[in-house]
Amino acid sequence: MIDIKWIRENPGKLDEALASRGAKPVAIDLIKLDERRRDHLKTLQELQGRRNEASKAIGKAKGSGDDAKAQSLIDEVAQIKAEIQAGEAEERAIDLALVDALSRLPNVPLDDVPVGTDEADNVEVRRVGEKPEFGFAPKEHFELGEALGMMDFDLAAKISGSRFNVLRGKLARLERALGQFMLDVHTGEHGYEETQPPLLVRNDAMYGTSQLPKFGEDLFIGASMTGRGHQVESLLETYTTQADLDALKSGEISLEKLVPQVLERAPTEEEFWLIPTAEVPLTNLVRDRVLDGGQLPLRMTALTPCFRSEAGSAGRDTRGMLRQHQFNKVEMVSITSEETSASELERMTGCAEEVLKRLGLPYRVVTLCTGDMGFAARKTYDIEVWLPGQDAYREISSCSVCGDFQARRMAARYRVEGEKQPRFVHTLNGSGVAVGRALIAVMENYQNENGSITVPECLKPYMGGIERIEAVS
RNA sequence: GGAGAGGUGGCAGAGUGGUCGAAUGCACCGCACUCGAAAUGCGGCAUACGUUAAUAGCGUAUCGGGGGUUCGAAUCCCCCCCUCUCCGCCA
Incomplete structure (x- = not known):
């Protein structure tokens, strides 16, 4: 949520930011609405003040036995009562309209974010790792998985329909190994606290991280x-x-x-929503709280299933497990002060990269342009892993700094020693990394000509020491 | 799911229609006393919005959330959420 006061002072900047995201200008309308709200609030408050004064006087008059005076005051207040009630109702309506409008505005990109319309305008920051050379045509992960007899989309479709899969045997274990490995790296070396959050959350939580009110169609409902x-x-x-x-x-x-x-x-009042990412419950852990500035930064990580409806992705990545309704992901969330959020983004991206480095997976880091960034983000780095079978880089992690955008929605604040008013925290989230996609990347990068998969060195302890995954004869 | 109890400031906890944004205690901050500390005494100590140069004053709202009754609501009524106890069911 963007601060209306900031909009009042920077209407041009807001519209510029919106334009860079391909949205229409709204500053003037919002400011008008806000002016209406303040004008109205002023008159309402004056009326309320008069009522309070009179009501107190009534109490005093009654206390001293002056019933006649009390009655005349009662009559007086009764006259403005209707006015106040109507005013309160209107105030609620205006306030709701303003908050609703504000809650649908995307965050303002940071100054160093490249301006652009879509992913073609993203800017590559660096490439890391050597692409593997094969003496044969590398296969895609689903070809490998199905040939191994350990990845079954048809079977999954029988149970759950499209965009699900069943992993079995060593491949299932490899998926588990990846998740464990990533968690161990982040908790053991990067200072993130392991967390097991709820996977079903309420409206307020989804609103806090800004999946709602605008993106309900991307979510699954639980009830x-x-x-x-x-x-x-x-x-x-x-x-x-x-x-x-x-x-x-x-x-x-x-x-x-x-x-x-x-x-x-109807308001989006579902009983539960299934989380599309652990960012939602992890970030909401600080909602409605005033933290001690000395506690910051808080760093949390969780390995959870994620559920996405993939509405609007019909026909995209339909083969294989690149785009599923359900997948596991290791998520990192940082809660920081306003001074340290920018550097925390670099740090967090580095934590995600470290996972890929250890796995020996080639990747590149891109800065998302304004038009391609998520709703809540001020700046985002995507990490794209090399998939030889696809002959392409594909997103495997996305690290974003949201500034105080989510904190305002969640009322998550911190106190700085010596300052009277608490400030909003800054929030960051990033995948560290998507486990399902990491599995794909390992399979495609470590494939052998006979269709077996070599186990990356760092995963061997998690795989019972085996060297490679081969079809069971 | 059934029955009951409850949700008040950072914490504990009073308050059942008026002068209550809210006693008291603890915690915290300042001052006094002290060589210093403890103890003691005095004072301060919520948040949001509006107004404003102001995080100064003033005003309005807020006692789980939302509506309502009333001249006036922490207190009465309705709906929702959460916590606890007992019973039932269950990984």
Whole structure:
């Protein structure tokens, strides 16, 4: 969430930032709305002040037995009562409108972020590692996995549909080994605290990290039967009008059109959401808190499944396990002071890179341009790992600094010694790294001509000491 | 899931319609006393928004969250969330 006060003082900067992300200018509208809000608030507060004064006087008058005076004061306050109630209702409405508008604005990119429209404008920062040379045509991971008999998409589809897979045997273990290895590196060497957060979270948490209100369609919903019942009930009772039903009956509107319309009106009040990344629960660990500045930075890591609907990705990366509805990821989250967040981004990116270095995987780091950055980010480095089977670099980690954008939504603050007012913390998140994609990368980079996979040196202790993964005869 | 109890400032904990943003204790900060410390005494000590040059003053709101009743709500009513105890179910 961007501070409305900052917008008041920097309307040009806001619109410039929005333009760089391909969005329309809104500063003038927001400022107008805010002015309306403040004007209205002022008059409301004056009325409330008068009421409070009179009410106190009533109490005093009654206490001293002056009933006549009390009555005249009661009559007086009764007159402004309706005015106050109407004013309060309007204040709520204006405030809601402003907060809603603000909560849909993306973060302002840092000055050193390249301006661009899409991934073609991202800027490569460095390449690390040597691409492996093969004396044969390298295969893609799913060809290797299926040939080994340890990766089965058809079987997964029977149970869960497309964009799932089943790993078995040594390949399943390799996936586990990767996750363990990454956690050990981050907890043992990089100072991150191992955490096991909830995978189902409430609206507020999703709102805090800004998946909501704008990106609900990317998420999966979790609900109990009773919870779902309550929701259907409220959709029917509160958000579907008689006019809707009449329009439906008369054929004026189709059911396909009415349903999204009703859902649009309803607030996104799900019982639970499945996390699309551990960034959500980890970052929300500091919500509604005032931390001691001396405690910062906080560094947390977690290995969790992630669930993404991949809406809008139909037809993209449909083969293999590159883009699944469910995958494991090691996430890093840092909570810092405002002075140290920029350097923390470099540090965090380095932590993610270290994993790839140890695994011997070639990669490159790119700075995302303004148009390609996520909603909450001020600056993002993507790490792209080399996939020989695809003959391409593919994203395996994304490290972002969000400034106080998420902290404002979560009311996560810290106190600096000697300062009266608490400040908002800065938040960062990054994958360290995506486990499923790391598995792909290891398979493709360590493949042998006979279809076996050599186990990277650093994973051997996690693999019972075996040298390679081969098909079971 | 059923029955009951509860949610108040950093913590503990009073307050059941008025002068309560809220007693008291602890913690914390300042001052006094002291060679210094402890003890003691005095004072201070929430957040957001508005106004403002101001993180000074003043105003408004906030006692889990949201609505309502009332001239006036921490206190009464409704809905929701959370915690605890007992029972049931369960990895």
